[in-house]
Amino acid sequence: MSPTVRMSADERREAVLRAARVEFGQHGYAAATTEAIARRVGVSQPYLFRLFPSKKAIFLASIDYCFDRLELRFEAAADGLTGEDALTAMGLSYNGLLEDRPVLQMQLQMWSAACHDDEVRALARRRLAGLWQQIARLSGTDEKRIMQFMASGMLLNVFAALELPRITEQLGEALMGLVDTRPTP
Numbered sequence: 001m002s003p004t005v006r007m008s009a010d011e012r013r014e015a016v017l018r019a020a021r022v023e024f025g026q027h028g029y030a031a032a033t034t035e036a037i038a039r040r041v042g043v044s045q046p047y048l049f050r051l052f053p054s055k056k057a058i059f060l061a062s063i064d065y066c067f068d069r070l071e072l073r074f075e076a077a078a079d080g081l082t083g084e085d086a087l088t089a090m091g092l093s094y095n096g097l098l099e100d101r102p103v104l105q106m107q108l109q110m111w112s113a114a115c116h117d118d119e120v121r122a123l124a125r126r127r128l129a130g131l132w133q134q135i136a137r138l139s140g141t142d143e144k145r146i147m148q149f150m151a152s153g154m155l156l157n158v159f160a161a162l163e164l165p166r167i168t169e170q171l172g173e174a175l176m177g178l179v180d181t182r183p184t185p
Contacts, residue, residue, distance in 0.1 A: 013051050015041045017065040020058045025105025029059050029113045029120075060123055063110050066103055067127040071134055073097060078138040086139040087149050094153055098160040108161060 007015070019040035023032040034055050038048040052058045077093035078086040097103055114121040135146050 009051060012041065012043065012047075013061075016043075016048060016051055016058065017062050020062045021066065021106045022102045024059055024062055024109050025102045028109050029055075029117075034058070056119065059113070060119065062106060063120070063123055063127065066106050066110070067131065069103070070094075070097065071131065074131075074134060074138060082138075082140045084139075084141075087135075087141065087145070090135065090138065091149065091152070095156070098156060104157060104160050107157060 016037060019037050020032075022040065023037050026032075027036075032055075034045055034048055037058065038045045041048070048058075052061060073093050074090045077089040081089055110120065110124055114124045132146060132150065135141075135149060136143075139146070139149075141149075
């Protein structure tokens with residue numbers, strides 16, 4: 001018999017958020033169950049509700065978790081870079097994230113839930129604004145260029161969701177060809 005590894009409450013919360021990302025991503029907020037999340041983590045539902053007060057709280061924390069990971073990824077990618085070099089590094093970093101299907105599915109579920117849920121919409125707006133500010137700070141580029149960068153990311157989400165075949169370098173070059181990056185007079 002193998003010894004049981006005890007986890008701290010913080011470690012369990014982290015495990016719950018990883019499991020919730022998968023459940024919410026695959027089934028959406030309405031259809032995902034706290035029972036399935038608890039089962040994935042190997043805890044009881046009552047214990048799950050000691051960590052998070054409600055299913056909604058788990059969903060909102062999962063959104064924060066995904067944004068936190070993206071912001072950390074962008075910080076690391078852009079370290080020591082500015083301008084287009086920083087945007088390129090962050091974009092390449094994001095391409096790697098698109099391979100993580102649960103993260104992609106969770107993002108898509110977040111946008112879907114934001115259409116009809118005020119709390120989700122408010123959190124998504126706040127976190128998207130924070131991401132915008134982070135990209136501006138890291139790159140030092142203007143708002144038009146940040147909008148182009150973020151729009152490209154959203155398009156990449158759609159491509160990934162549709163499982164369109166892609167060669168990252170060619171796709172990136174093709175997308176950049178669609179966007180006029182020259183400064184506006």
